[in-house]
Amino acid sequence: MDWGQIISVYSRLVLGAAAAFLAIMLWAKKRDAPWLLIAIGTITAYAEVIYSVMELSGFGVVPLVAVLLPALRMIFFTAAFLIMVVRRKT
Secondary structure, eight states, X not given: OOHHHHHHHHHHHXXXXXXXXXXHHHHHHOOOHXXXXXXXXXXHHHHHHHHHHHHHHTOXXXXXXXXXXXXXXXXXXXXXXXXXXXXXXX
């Protein structure tokens, strides 16, 4: 790996860990369904970062996980935004 990739990987790991930590803190404070879904989506995004680092490191690759993680993240975010939109209409 060159320096650009190393910086990219480390920054994604550090910022993703911070986002996941704050998502867990939010989860503990808010019991509202949209916020829980956004927190779960953020944690799923961090799992995707971890998986990509493992893939770069040469660990075993499961093709289903590579497809499932980004889809799950978007499903959680979409569900959260949909709930917020529906609540605002009523």
